Amino acid sequence: MSVLEALRVAWSGLAANRLRSGLTMLGILIGVGAVILLVAVGNGASAAVQQQIQALGSNLIVVFPGSATSGGVQQGFGSASTLTMADVQALQNRQNAPDVAAAIPNTQGRAQVTYASQNWATSLTGTTQDFPSVRNYQVAEGQFFSANQVAADAKVVVLGATVAQNLFPGGQDPIGQSVFINRQAFQVIGVLAPKGTSGFTNQDDFVAVPITSAWAYLLGGRNTNVQQIYVEARSQQAMQAAQSEVTDTLLQTHHISDPSQADFQVLNQADILNTASQATQILTILLGAIAAISLVVGGIGIMNIMLVTVTERTREIGIRKAIGARRSDVLLQFLIESMFLSAVGGVLGIVVGALGAAILPHLITGLTTVVSLPSVLLAFGVSVGIGLFFGIYPANRAARLNPIEALRYE
Amino acid sequence: MITLEGVTKVYRMGKVEVPALRGVDLHVDEGEFVAIIGASGSGKSTLMNILGCLDVPTGGRYVLQGIDVAELDDNQLALVRNRLVGFVFQSFNLIPRVSAVHNVEMPLIYSGIRRDRRARALAALEAVGLGDRAEHQPSELSGGQQQRVAIARALITDPAILLADEPTGNLDTESSRDIMRLFVELNREGRTVILITHEPDIAAYAQRVVRLRDGLIVADERSPAAAHVPEGGWR
Numbered sequence: 001m002s003v004l005e006a007l008r009v010a011w012s013g014l015a016a017n018r019l020r021s022g023l024t025m026l027g028i029l030i031g032v033g034a035v036i037l038l039v040a041v042g043n044g045a046s047a048a049v050q051q052q053i054q055a056l057g058s059n060l061i062v063v064f065p066g067s068a069t070s071g072g073v074q075q076g077f078g079s080a081s082t083l084t085m086a087d088v089q090a091l092q093n094r095q096n097a098p099d100v101a102a103a104i105p106n107t108q109g110r111a112q113v114t115y116a117s118q119n120w121a122t123s124l125t126g127t128t129q130d131f132p133s134v135r136n137y138q139v140a141e142g143q144f145f146s147a148n149q150v151a152a153d154a155k156v157v158v159l160g161a162t163v164a165q166n167l168f169p170g171g172q173d174p175i176g177q178s179v180f181i182n183r184q185a186f187q188v189i190g191v192l193a194p195k196g197t198s199g200f201t202n203q204d205d206f207v208a209v210p211i212t213s214a215w216a217y218l219l220g221g222r223n224t225n226v227q228q229i230y231v232e233a234r235s236q237q238a239m240q241a242a243q244s245e246v247t248d249t250l251l252q253t254h255h256i257s258d259p260s261q262a263d264f265q266v267l268n269q270a271d272i273l274n275t276a277s278q279a280t281q282i283l284t285i286l287l288g289a290i291a292a293i294s295l296v297v298g299g300i301g302i303m304n305i306m307l308v309t310v311t312e313r314t315r316e317i318g319i320r321k322a323i324g325a326r327r328s329d330v331l332l333q334f335l336i337e338s339m340f341l342s343a344v345g346g347v348l349g350i351v352v353g354a355l356g357a358a359i360l361p362h363l364i365t366g367l368t369t370v371v372s373l374p375s376v377l378l379a380f381g382v383s384v385g386i387g388l389f390f391g392i393y394p395a396n397r398a399a400r401l402n403p404i405e406a407l408r409y410e
Numbered sequence: 411m412i413t414l415e416g417v418t419k420v421y422r423m424g425k426v427e428v429p430a431l432r433g434v435d436l437h438v439d440e441g442e443f444v445a446i447i448g449a450s451g452s453g454k455s456t457l458m459n460i461l462g463c464l465d466v467p468t469g470g471r472y473v474l475q476g477i478d479v480a481e482l483d484d485n486q487l488a489l490v491r492n493r494l495v496g497f498v499f500q501s502f503n504l505i506p507r508v509s510a511v512h513n514v515e516m517p518l519i520y521s522g523i524r525r526d527r528r529a530r531a532l533a534a535l536e537a538v539g540l541g542d543r544a545e546h547q548p549s550e551l552s553g554g555q556q557q558r559v560a561i562a563r564a565l566i567t568d569p570a571i572l573l574a575d576e577p578t579g580n581l582d583t584e585s586s587r588d589i590m591r592l593f594v595e596l597n598r599e600g601r602t603v604i605l606i607t608h609e610p611d612i613a614a615y616a617q618r619v620v621r622l623r624d625g626l627i628v629a630d631e632r633s634p635a636a637a638h639v640p641e642g643g644w645r
Contacts, residue, residue: 002524005519012507012508016507315503316505316506318503319503319504319505320505320516320520321464321488321491322462322464322491322497322503323491323492323497323516323517323520323563324488324489324491324492324493324517324520324521324567325488325520326484326485326488326489326520327484327485327488328485329520403464404459404464404465407464407499407503
């Protein structure tokens with residue numbers, strides 16, 4: 001019997017029990033749909049994180065402080081405050097680090113910014129004049145603060161695009177205006193061009209002030225802590241050299257001879273990307289695995305229904321055997337029937353999963369989904385495989401039926 | 411053409427052995443119309459299953475058109491059933507929800523024939539007088555019509571023997587007569603027909619009546635002129 005003929009027979013068998021076939025397919029549909037959707041969510045999260053990391057800047061190296069020890073308990077990495085402005089200056093020295101294009105300190109805080117009747121809660125970045133070039137920002141209006149302003153603890157601020165829109169909603173020119181940051185008056189000297197959203201983070205929702213002013217007026221005065229140092233390498237090729245130069249320089253400035261005792265950590269973008277994508281990959285695998293459980297449940301549903309079908313059609317199987325069907329013909333017929341159920345369920349599941357992945361980001365803000373072709377192909381292959389796997393036992397049972405007993409079956 | 415030599419069949423029910431056939435010798439020539447008659451439990455269904463290659467004998471030899479059936483494996487038995495045997499059952503055994511013509515076509519599907527399948531099936535339906543019912547499903551046909559479809563299906567592969575197991579058991583008197591006339595006609599055209607029944611007046615259509623009791627042949631009578639109308643008419 002040809003496969004086409006078996007398909008025709010399988011179709012007539014399934015069409016005879018539409019509701020039952022439909023419900024069985026639903027099991028696979030939900031399973032495949034869930035796999036596609038959840039993997040899309042996982043992929044979306046990992047794409048968002050990657051975008052976020054890449055948006056930090058190009059050829060970027062980040063220096064984090066080491067972990068602090070508090071009462072004998074080692075705190076997490078980045079908890080110590082071992083980086084200083086002197087480190088930044090050492091890295092900017094061409095003799096120490098010839099492959100470093102620029103190095104900027106970064107200190108973060110929260111800020112309540114007010115102008116007239118408007119106010120906006122945002123994040124505060126304390127940094128130096130090289131911030132736009134290292135972090136890939138364009139200045140849209142006015143200018144960024146200068147090295148002199150950094151040196152003079154100038155009370156000047158550059159607004160991110162989102163902050164500017166919210167504080168000056170009437171299209172007013174922010175340049176030259178005085179805003180209050182945590183009740184301290186700062187003069188707006190520039191507005192940054194929007195960079196857009198990356199993952200869950202709006203990259204335009206912050207204000208930048210000279211790090212010295214942040215220390216002096218906004219972060220409690222006595223604090224002269226640098227939370228991270230961003231280092232831009234000269235080029236993609238110079239990344240590795242720059243990274244080792246940064247490490248050597250900082251070991252020197254920190255008077256540490258044994259690199260394993262370093263109280264800081266130097267990561268390049270690829271490292272950060274790797275760490276982050278490992279985490280998101282685990283998320284994706286976890287989501288996929290949960291969804292896969294429902295696929296297995298769907299498969300068991302197919303097996304269940306096929307066993308019922310085989311029992312119901314015992315007599316038909318007997319007739320077919322009496323008129324010359326071989327075991328393999330009967331086996332093929334029932335296998336094709338179960339695979340047909342699971343394949344159609346799988347295709348519908350892919351459609352539903354892809355639709356869900358398209359709709360979901362509109363319902364939940366900040367969520368992105370990426371439907372990947374491999375996950376679609378895998379889900380379809382797995383669903384057909386499930387039809388095959390869970391169909392073999394019932395089909396084999398049908399094929400092994402004794403024709404005499406099958407014909408006698410009522 | 412059909413030779414049974416000392417055929418025995420023993421069923422095992424757990425540890426008990428139940429003999430159904432105790433040594434049957436039978437020879438049927440081509441073109442014969444043989445009725446095998448016996449009470450229930452006489453072994454006639456077992457004999458039918460063996461003749462139809464649905465089952466193999468426990469002992470003895472069954473040679474069908476020169477083929478020793480005992481030596482065949484499962485697939486070869488299926489092939490023999492497909493090519494050499496045409497079955498007609500008491501309960502018609504058509505496949506439900508499948509049109510008459512497709513039911514008739516079915517044996518050709520399993521024999522791997524692709525060409526002219528439908529045309530041949532239609533011709534076979536025509537031959538049993540059901541050319542106009544080709545697209546009807548079994549549930550839309552009367553008992554007599556269903557049995558005609560079954561006969562058309564049995565004949566489609568041009569088998570060596572036509573095996574009918576109580577073919578009139580589920581039919582009314584008139585349809586029974588029609589079906590038996592069809593068998594007589596087929597036999598006249600040269601078809602070998604083996605009929606299994608427990609009703610003497612149905613057996614009377616055959617030229618030869620073989621009587622089974624307790625798994626043994628107790629009588630084998632030939633009536634040179636076949637009784638086309640049974641004595642005493644129909645019940």
